[in-house]
Amino acid sequence: MRPYIGYLIASMGLQALWSFGLACLDFYAMWIKRDLRSAVLVSLFVVGDWVTATLSLAAACSSAGVAVLFDRDVDYCRTYIQHACHKYEISIAFAFITWLLIAISSLVMLWLLASV
Secondary structure, three states, X not given: OHHHHHHHHHHHHHHHHHHHHHHHHHHHHHHOOOOOOOHHHXXXXXXXXXXXXXXXXXXXXXXXXXXXXXXXXXXXXXXXXXXXXXXXXXXXXXXXXXXXXXXXXXHHHHHHHHHO
């Protein structure tokens, strides 16, 4: 059961690194009191947000598909109770919530790009 969650972990790890990098860049911009509203920089942020949003959605959907397969179609979770499938299902639900927030952020960045 564990190999299918690897893509979800990798995707969320990439999202965490991307978000941490943007947070550090924002902190640096506030520290030097400089505006980051150049068109090239904002377009880079938009592309990065859309790429990570797409990867997050793909990881959440593929993990959800395998979880449904194991839980409902094959009865793997009832046969092997020690694997705790509900924890995987909770992590997949959080992945979808994360994707929703990433998508909102991506739309806001696209709106910001249009205003630059």
